[in-house]
Amino acid sequence: MDRKIGVVGLGYVGLPVAVAFGKEHRIIGFDINENRISTLIQGTDYTNEVTGEELREASIDFTSDGAKLKEADFVIVAVPTPINEHKQPDLTPLIKASETVGKNLAKGTIVVFESTVYPGATEEVCVPVLEKFSDMKCGVDFFVGYSPERINPGDKKRTFTTITKVVSGQTPEVLEIVAATYASVVKAGVYKASSIKVAEAAKVIENTQRDVNIALMNELALIFDRLDIDTTEVLAAAGTKWNFLNFSPGLVGGHCIGVDPYYLTHKAQAVGYQPDVILAGRRINDDLGKFIARTLVKKMIKAGIGVQGAKVTVLGLTFKENVPDLRNSKVIDVIRELQEYDVEVQVTDAEANAKDGLREYGVSLIEMDDLEKADAVVLAVPHREYLEKGWDNVQSLLKDGSGIVVDVKSVLPLSEKPEALKLWRL
Template identity: 65%
Template sequence: MRKIAIVGLGYVGLPVAAAFGEVVPVVGFDVNRHRIETLQQGIDYTGEMSAADLERTNIEYTADPTRLSSCDFIIVAVPTPIDQAKKPDLVPLMKASETVGSQLTKGAIVVYESTVYPGTTEEVCVPILERMSGLTCGKDFFVGYSPERINPGDQEHTFTNIVKVVSGMNEDTLSIIADTYGMVVQAGVYRASSIKVAEAAKVIENTQRDLNIALMNELAIIFDHLGIDTSEVLAAAGTKWNFLKFTPGLVGGHCIGVDPYYLTYKAESIGYHPQVILAGRRINDSMGKFIATSLVKQLALHNKLIQGARVTVLGLTFKENVTDLRNSRVIDIIEELREFGIVVTVTDALADAQEAEHEYGLPLVPLEKLAPADAVVVAVPHQAYRDLGWAGIQDLLDAKTGIVVDVKNMLDQSKCPDGVTLWRL
């Protein structure tokens, strides 16, 4: 039986560690000591796993890299963000490879789960592992790639019931990787023909979704100009059996809004300039500005002074019912409104106030302390905001009248109260 270690205990790594930890002892490593300390107390502050979930596992949480030397099956699940120039930022992956390499023993297998462009595992990670360990890949140790498919906030599609794509540098390695994941993934494993195929499969999963959402966003812009309700159009079109169920909205987070840039970076490095993928990215990256300017138009139509107008934004995380603030595109709405001189107040039912201050320089105001506003933007439909209903949202408006912008169509348009103007994508 292989001794398993997970490097990186975030949204991806922790569920992986927990799944294995219900079957065999696992070493869970992370450089974030606060993360380790809270997990040792049975607390997952991301909200993905409950104390009961963690109680069922046999995980040794540690920030000591030397504990990896006792393991011969090491899964790397660290973030792969983009930099300000929208180029792949492989620093976390490279540092993780240095840490793993420094503790690597003969016969070990290293499996990467982080989203990367095709070729990263073999061209970037393997040389680091060899340099740090003094061992030779393919002789002394072996590598594979198994793309993560964790969807934060999704309690239905979890690690164990999603088909796991696996790959290895040779047939023997692939068999071991497939058998190891097969111990815990009930949905089964799919054996990709090569590491590059598995890497490419991962990056196009989110690229496809990004492009479909971009189409919906472009349609929403067109229909807004035509005075047609996008949701009603999609409901009508959705009666056709093969019409795909996508909706417009902000595209943030650390997957869909990031992964396409990994593929376009690799494409440009070989001399091909992607057009469709980058066009989709431009549309999705522009939606915050479109939503903000649409609200400004509504304020003007209601004879509200733009400069000094008060707007409350509900939600800052990158999607509903998660605590993660990384790459949230709600900030685009906020910054654009501020460009017009609008006073923006932000609240979030789940986000950590200190993290919001650190990440975006934004103070979060508790819902009960919000001042009356001229407009409310329901940016992230957390369950707490769904529970408010129209009555709770209306109470946030000055004299219960004003404008409500519903980014994700949380509210029932047919029940919009008198005195309230609803604008939605």
């Protein structure tokens, strides 16, 4: 059966999903952001996840009118699930999306959620909202499923169609329909989870596992820094063992690894369990930005650079390399901590939009050519452009071609470092 599919939320997750399905099915692409809809209609994806050609090849009716969802019999919800200032799950976008879907739910429709949640959220939170606003009964008049997103922003190799898709449904019959629908576009195939809760849990532990492993690397970096040992060299040596896991230290931001563990810890605490290991990992990763800034300040003092009024250039503000997304970037922690020491920080980013920098953090992004010479440079996000320009570019940003360089992710080749530069890296 050819499904008429509606996709709710056209961000980093929803748009690639809509485009993939749009090559095989009729798609309604819904988003509350009218500017987003307008630019997509014009054939532009400002997140750079899909090309203009891919947009043209897909049969998608882009709209901000929720009533259009009445035409769908299979609705995929792919909205953000952030945390609030208290690091608790903020389900507001998911609840609002469920309200919109509920108001425009046709009888017999299957609603599949892709947003990352804690185990039980689909049935405990979303289903009651769908029932309330549709005035229909779940399991009788409409049905639900869960299929966790696995989109990796900026990754052009591992895409929606080439990653195995975990699927689940509230009944065996619904599961088969959900599986068949996704299998029609996902070349890597589908994995049928035994229940919605299992699928939800599988997703939330994927990023929790990465978070804890990176936290271990960050803690090792803190230890090795005190021992005056280069962490990258230690990891390279240890990595020669066949079963040594390939993780490295760094800032952990974005809306997955730095957020998802809090959904699991929230649910764990709700059922009376204190998840010490997960929360310890979160604490280490959340504090890393301050450690980087304080280390730089110490290096400046040792080098005889007056900290108060010193100028530091930060390369990169996005949450990861080669993407324009600034949300939940941990680079801002480095910037704020440096400013606490009265350091003058100037920030540039090869990918981000200047308006987004002001809106998200009140940071004015400066074009590379307009940067003033600095006492130190922090390569915070290794965008492709910075790597291509290499050491020469970094050195050109410093006063008299000398100063301190902080290479957060240890990407600049040690063998090519100019002698006039003092380097510190995690």
